[in-house]
Amino acid sequence: MSLxxxxxxxxxxxxxxxxxxxxxxxIVAGAGTGKTATLVHRVAWLIANGVPPGHILLLTxxxxxxxxxxxRAGAVLxxxxxxxxxxxxxxxxxxxxxxxxxIATRLLRRYGKAVGLNPxxxxxxxxxxxxxxxxxxxxxxxAKTKIRFPQKATCMDIYSRCVNGREKLEDVVxxxxxxxxxxxxxxxxxxxxxxxxxxAQNALDYDDLLVFWHALLTHPQVGPKVRSLFHCVLxxxxxxxxxxxxxxxxxxxxxxxxxxxxxxxxxxxxxxxxATVRNILDFPKHYPxxxxxxxxxxxxxxxxxxxxxxxxxxxxxxxxxxxLWSEHQTGQVPRLVTCEDExxxxxxxxxxxxxxxxxGILLRRQAVLFxxxxxxxxxxxxxxxxxxxxHKYGGLKFVETAHVKDLLAVLRLAENPRDEVAGxxxxxxxxxxxxxxxxxLLRLLAEAGGDFQAWYQWRPPEACESLWPKLIQLLQGLATxxxxxxxxxxxxxxxxxxxxxxxxxxxxxxxxxxxxxxxxAARYGDRPSMLAEIALDPPSSTQDLAGPPQRDDDYLVLSxxxxxxxxxxxxxxxxxxxxxxxxxxxxxESPDQIEEELRLFYVALxxxxxxxxxxxxxxxxxxxxxxxxAHGLSQLTRFLPKGVQAEFRRVTxxxxxxxxxxxxxxxxxxxxxxxxxxxIRSRWS
DNA sequence: CTGTTGAAATTTTTT
DNA sequence: ATTTCAACAG
Numbered sequence: 001m002s003l004x005x006x007x008x009x010x011x012x013x014x015x016x017x018x019x020x021x022x023x024x025x026x027i028v029a030g031a032g033t034g035k036t037a038t039l040v041h042r043v044a045w046l047i048a049n050g051v052p053p054g055h056i057l058l059l060t061x062x063x064x065x066x067x068x069x070x071x072r073a074g075a076v077l078x079x080x081x082x083x084x085x086x087x088x089x090x091x092x093x094x095x096x097x098x099x100x101x102x103i104a105t106r107l108l109r110r111y112g113k114a115v116g117l118n119p120x121x122x123x124x125x126x127x128x129x130x131x132x133x134x135x136x137x138x139x140x141x142x143a144k145t146k147i148r149f150p151q152k153a154t155c156m157d158i159y160s161r162c163v164n165g166r167e168k169l170e171d172v173v174x175x176x177x178x179x180x181x182x183x184x185x186x187x188x189x190x191x192x193x194x195x196x197x198x199x200a201q202n203a204l205d206y207d208d209l210l211v212f213w214h215a216l217l218t219h220p221q222v223g224p225k226v227r228s229l230f231h232c233v234l235x236x237x238x239x240x241x242x243x244x245x246x247x248x249x250x251x252x253x254x255x256x257x258x259x260x261x262x263x264x265x266x267x268x269x270x271x272x273x274x275a276t277v278r279n280i281l282d283f284p285k286h287y288p289x290x291x292x293x294x295x296x297x298x299x300x301x302x303x304x305x306x307x308x309x310x311x312x313x314x315x316x317x318x319x320x321x322x323x324l325w326s327e328h329q330t331g332q333v334p335r336l337v338t339c340e341d342e343x344x345x346x347x348x349x350x351x352x353x354x355x356x357x358x359x360g361i362l363l364r365r366q367a368v369l370f371x372x373x374x375x376x377x378x379x380x381x382x383x384x385x386x387x388x389x390x391h392k393y394g395g396l397k398f399v400e401t402a403h404v405k406d407l408l409a410v411l412r413l414a415e416n417p418r419d420e421v422a423g424x425x426x427x428x429x430x431x432x433x434x435x436x437x438x439x440x441l442l443r444l445l446a447e448a449g450g451d452f453q454a455w456y457q458w459r460p461p462e463a464c465e466s467l468w469p470k471l472i473q474l475l476q477g478l479a480t481x482x483x484x485x486x487x488x489x490x491x492x493x494x495x496x497x498x499x500x501x502x503x504x505x506x507x508x509x510x511x512x513x514x515x516x517x518x519x520x521a522a523r524y525g526d527r528p529s530m531l532a533e534i535a536l537d538p539p540s541s542t543q544d545l546a547g548p549p550q551r552d553d554d555y556l557v558l559s560x561x562x563x564x565x566x567x568x569x570x571x572x573x574x575x576x577x578x579x580x581x582x583x584x585x586x587x588x589e590s591p592d593q594i595e596e597e598l599r600l601f602y603v604a605l606x607x608x609x610x611x612x613x614x615x616x617x618x619x620x621x622x623x624x625x626x627x628x629x630a631h632g633l634s635q636l637t638r639f640l641p642k643g644v645q646a647e648f649r650r651v652t653x654x655x656x657x658x659x660x661x662x663x664x665x666x667x668x669x670x671x672x673x674x675x676x677x678x679x680i681r682s683r684w685s
Numbered sequence: 686c687t688g689t690t691g692a693a694a695t696t697t698t699t700t
Numbered sequence: 701a702t703t704t705c706a707a708c709a710g
Contacts, residue, residue, distance in 0.1 A: 061700080099700060101700050126699075144706095209700090272697080273698080372696095372697050374697095431688090432686090432687070433686095434686060461687090536700065560697085560698065562697090563699085586696085587697070600698080
């Protein structure tokens with residue numbers, strides 16, 4: 001009975017969820033309640049009870065989460081096996097783990113023909129999709145209408161919401177993009193062109209991956225076959241799935257047998273991407289014999305931190321049924337730190353981080369969280385100056401930098417000569433080739449059925465006379481490639497380096513990035529999977545690419561709150577807790593948006609295990625220009641009203657120049673500067 | 686047609 | 701500060 005002994009580590013609610021039978025199961029798991037452990041044990045339990053691993057589908061929010069869970073489930077099974085129980089663990093069949101998009105890619109490569117796909121499709125990431133949208137926008141003459149037409153990014157947002165939310169264009173525009181109401185007809189035209197052009201290019205965007213997966217499942221012949229691949233389907237972070245994803249799940253398990261979903265309605269933070277909390281709330285209605293298991297015992301945070309987090313989520317107008325509690329009764333009360341300005345805030349964080357490290361808390365057990373990527377810029381400078389190593393998650397990704405995209409464009413065009421986005425990007429790099437010639441050349445290539453030989457017919461302008469044949473040879477070599485990936489990247493690099501120097505002011509760090517890319521290319525199996533993996537799960541930095549961080553490598557974590565989802569640290573600093581930052585100015589139009597920002601703040605607070613600092617700089621710069629000295633006073637975030645503040649201890653950061661404290665922060669015994677300002681403001685407000 | 690220059694607008698979160 | 705757009709020279 002060693003499996004039972006392994007399960008004895010879990011609490012009764014968790015155990016009940018793990019050992020639940022075949023009927024549909026909804027696990028409502030509050031922050032830090034051992035959700036991952038429960039899911040991991042359930043996977044292990046299913047396998048131990050005879051479900052072949054290869055028939056289990058585990059859908060997660062990130063690739064990292066999937067890999068982690070599959071690894072841990074394996075570890076649980078090994079523990080069981082060590083104690084003498086025989087466990088079926090056929091090496092040949094592995095759990096299907098990954099994001100919706102990654103799983104869709106795998107299935108479509110194998111079965112996509114049934115829904116009219118060429119299995120060698122390439123994947124357009126967000127910016128590729130925007131590029132294509134932009135091209136069509138100008139082709140259709142929408143770029144210079146009298147009243148400015150929505151930006152490419154906005155067009156993409158609208159399109160994506162229609163597809164993912166399965167909503168009518170009119171409704172989407174009215175609800176979320178009301179300033180585009182007059183443009184519905186033009187948008188329709190644009191989207192028609194967009195769909196057609198993608199098809200012609202044999203390229204899929206993120207949304208297509210889901211749409212075609214769904215189509216595959218509802219296909220009369222192939223659908224049942226694909227469905228029968230999986231006996232059990234487990235979905236993590238269900239509160240952040242969208243309507244289309246819910247339909248995919250429904251198509252996979254129409255009667256809910258073998259279906260487990262896990263989520264927390266209080267942590268839904270992706271509605272801007274079309275996610276809807278209705279999926280989790282209505283789950284029991286869609287699957288009538290659902291069992292709901294609620295996990296409320298929190299193993300992560302101390303009670304004082306939970307009290308603060310509970311108080312914050314208590315401000316929500318929607319009711320959340322859970323009330324988290326913890327056995328760690330004692331602990332430091334969360335600090336609400338008032339700082340003079342952003343520089344002070346950075347100094348406070350840097351000092352405090354070092355102090356905690358003195359106490360023995362490694363840098364990587366501490367994290368700084370913020371609403372938007374650029375909120376950490378001043379802090380990054382401060383950390384760099386003090387030689388404190390850090391690693392930033394979220395924000396601009398390594399593969400989103402221009403030079404990496406350039407290099408990948410060459411590989412992508414070789415892989416799929418119809419990929420116009422990649423082709424245009426590459427051709428525009430050559431001197432003497434602009435948008436018009438690029439389009440001609442791509443048409444020529446398409447007419448030749450993708451044979452790069454056809455480009456020899458073209459007479460290049462002087463500026464690229466010598467480069468032109470080199471490019472053709474490169475592409476022909478890559479198209480017929482039997483070479484290893486690093487060798488392919490190396491060839492592209494040889495061709496591209498002179499162009500890099502031509503196009504960018506400071507080429508050497510960029511050149512180094514590309515050398516790194518060449519080194520790690522060996523980690524990917526083949527070219528199609530490399531391109532797909534990079535599009536679906538962009539590594540955030542070259543460090544990230546270099547593989548799992550070294551054991552003795554210690555660095556502070558900086559992360560957007562969104563990217564911090566599901567993670568935890570001993571010490572958490574939430575910076576820029578000012579109205580306008582949290583909630584973001586961009587997201588205060590509707591009550592729903594504000595409520596999502598509240599949940600976002602709640603997610604940030606619940607990442608902390610033992611120490612929590614919320615920082616509020618009083619002065620901040622509006623806009624990032626140094627010439628426009630437009631800094632103003634900021635208000636504390638509206639999510640910390642008086643009543644909630646009672647769960648915090650207010651302190652003021654004095655700054656290193658303060659003679660009294662010499663860099664220590666001190667308790668705000670007397671009036672903090674915030675309160676002085678409050679007094680002043682009370683004269684008119 | 687391309688590539689450069691200067692002026693004007695814009696500024697979240699991400700598979 | 702960065703990105704996008706329009707105008708002009710080669």
